[in-house]
Amino acid sequence: MDMTELAKAVIAGDRRALARAITRVESTRADHRAEAVALVAHARAAGRQALRIGLSGTPGVGKSTFIEAFGMMLVASGLRVAVLAVDPSSARSGGSILGDKTRMDQLSRAPAAFIRPSPSQAQMGGVARRSREAVALCEAAGFDVVLIETVGVGQSETVVAEICDLFILLLAPAGGDELQGVKRGIMEMADMILVNKADGDLKAAAMRTRADYAGALHLLRRRPHDPEGFPKAVCVSAVETTGLAEAWADMQALADWRKQNGHWTTRRAQQARHWFGEEVRQGLLAVLDREPAKGAMAALGAKVAAGDLSPEAAALHMLAALGRQ
Numbered sequence: 020m021d022m023t024e025l026a027k028a029v030i031a032g033d034r035r036a037l038a039r040a041i042t043r044v045e046s047t048r049a050d051h052r053a054e055a056v057a058l059v060a061h062a063r064a065a066g067r068q069a070l071r072i073g074l075s076g077t078p079g080v081g082k083s084t085f086i087e088a089f090g091m092m093l094v095a096s097g098l099r100v101a102v103l104a105v106d107p108s109s110a111r112s113g114g115s116i117l118g119d120k121t122r123m124d125q126l127s128r129a130p131a132a133f134i135r136p137s138p139s140q141a142q143m144g145g146v147a148r149r150s151r152e153a154v155a156l157c158e159a160a161g162f163d164v165v166l167i168e169t170v171g172v173g174q175s176e177t178v179v180a181e182i183c184d185l186f187i188l189l190l191a192p193a194g195g196d197e198l199q200g201v202k203r204g205i206m207e208m209a210d211m212i213l214v215n216k217a218d219g220d221l222k223a224a225a226m227r228t229r230a231d232y233a234g235a236l237h238l239l240r241r242r243p244h245d246p247e248g249f250p251k252a253v254c255v256s257a258v259e260t261t262g263l264a265e266a267w268a269d270m271q272a273l274a275d276w277r278k279q280n281g282h283w284t285t286r287r288a289q290q291a292r293h294w295f296g297e298e299v300r301q302g303l304l305a306v307l308d309r310e311p312a313k314g315a316m317a318a319l320g321a322k323v324a325a326g327d328l329s330p331e332a333a334a335l336h337m338l339a340a341l342g343r344q
Contacts, residue, residue, distance in 0.1 A: 022054050022057045022058040022061060023057075023061055025039065025040055025043075025058060026040070026058055026061030026062050026159070027061075029062055029156055029159050029160050030062065030065045030067075030159050030160065030161075032160055032161050033160075034133060034160075037133065037156060037157070037160045038135070040058055040062070040156050041135055041137075041153045041156055043055050043058060044058065044059060044149045044152040044153060044156065045137060045149050045153070055149075055152065058156075059152050059155050059156065062155055062156050062158075062159035063155055063159065065158075065159045067158045067159055067161060068158055069101070069154075069157065069158045069162050069163055069164055069165045070163065070164050070165070070184055070185070070270075070271075070274055071154055071165045071167065071182065071183040071184045071185070072164065072165070072166050072167065072183055072184070072185045072186075072187060072270065073167045073169065073179040073180065073182060073183030073185070073186045073187065074086065074166060074167065074168050074169065074187050074189060075169045075179055075186070075187070075188055075189065075205070076188060076189030076190060076215075077190065077191065079191065080189050080190055080191045080215055080216075081189070081191070081215045081216060081257055082168055082189055083104075083123055083168070084215075084257040084258065085189060085213070085215055085255070085257040086102060086104075086123060086126070086166055086168055087123040087124075087125055087126045087257070088257040088258075088260050088263060089166075089257070089263055089266075089267070090102060090123070090126045090129070090132055090166065091125055091126055091129065092260065092263050092264065092267065093163075093164055093267070094126075094129050094131045094132055098131070098163040098164055099131045099132070099133075099161060099162045099163050099164075100126075100129075100131065100132045100133070100162060100163070100164050100165075100166065101132070101133045101134075101135070101157035101160070101162040101164070101165045101166070102123070102126070102132070102133070102134045102135070102165075102166045102168065103135050103137060103150055103153055103154065103157070103165065103166070103167045103168070104123075104134060104135070104136045104137070104168040105136075105137050105150060105167070105168060105169055133157065133160075133162065135153065137149075137150065137153065150167060150182055151181075151182050151290075151294055154167065154182060167179070167182055167183055179208075180208050181290050181293045181294065182290070184274060184277075184283065184286070184287075185210045185211070185270055185273060185274060186208055186209055186210050187209065187210065187211050187212075187213060187270075188205060188206075188208075188209040188211070188212045188213070189212075189213050189215055190212060190213070190214055190215065190228065190232070191214070191215055191216050191228075192214060192216055192217065192221045192224035192225040192227075192228045193224070193228055206232075206235060206236065206239060207239055209250055210245075210249065210250050210270075210273060211249070211250055211251055211252070211253065211266070211269060211270065211273075212229075212232045212236070212250070212251070212252040212253075213252075213253060213254075213255050213262075213266055214228045214229045214232070214252065214253070214254045214255070215255055215256065215257055216256060216257075216258070217229075217254035217255060217256045217261070217262065218256040218258055218259045218261070222254075225254045226254060229252045229253065229254050232252040233251065233252040236250050236251065236252060245273070246272070246273065246276045249269075249273055251269065253265065253266055253269065306341070312337075312340075312341065315337060315340055316337060319333040319336055319337055320333070
């Protein structure tokens with residue numbers, strides 16, 4: 020398959036080509052990796068950018084329901100929306116378990132929307148290792164907004180933040196115990212907190228929850244790359260589609276402010292540097308899975324297990340051997 024031609028088809032908006040391109044970048048085969056790098060390079064040459072929104076939340080909060088309602092609203096306003104839904108991986112096959120297309124029936128049929136479930140493959144934070152490249156391909160295909168849905172919350176929030184422009188935390192109405200259960204780290208990472216299910220009997224509880232989180236956010240130190248009033252907590256209802264337009268207006272206002280003040284470009288440059296380091300680290304781990312390093316690791320591991328070497332001394336031996344290669 021010619022990567023230049025595939026990239027051209029992606030840039031032309033061919034949805035099947037986009038699906039094939041994402042499959043290629045997600046492949047773990049060594050020969051596919053080189054092709055994927057070339058493919059993404061061609062795609063990035065188009066110079067297109069989208070607003071990247073990361074969405075995380077506790078199980079049962081209604082992420083898929085929210086994304087469908089939010090995505091349909093964006094599509095109705097004339098925007099093209101891509102959803103990269105990172106599903107838990109099957110331990111047996113390595114494939115996606117949940118299958119978000121079945122949970123977003125309306126959005127999956129919208130001509131201006133594209134949904135791609137990707138297995139997390141045990142990646143920290145529930146974000147597939149190649150999600151960033153998939154985002155670049157969606158941008159090249161002309162999508163205006165890319166939504167990145169993660170498996171859950173609390174594993175590694177920084178991974179999500181290193182992919183998106185805005186990080187949104189979705190929560191359900193709950194009492195004070197729920198507030199205690201959310202790590203301070205993810206509170207500090209979130210650009211906005213959306214309290215979903217603010218409808219019916221839960222509306223009053225949602226308002227109280229919003230107030231609790233607004234108070235918690237106020238106690239946190241305001242970040243220099245945020246305008247006044249951010250980060251903020253707001254109530255939404257994916258079922259009744261209330262609050263979605265207001266939340267979208269807030270997201271746009273925050274993104275526009277960061278662009279006008281130079282934080283957008285700086286942040287994307289920092290993210291690119293982060294992923295360069297991550298690629299190097301992952302490459303070094305891959306080296307350890309190949310001979311002769313694999314054999315050396317096994318031999319040193321046996322000595323550690325037998326008590327002949329401490330883990331620290333064995334690690335020094337291994338690193339010294341790698342340095343001589």
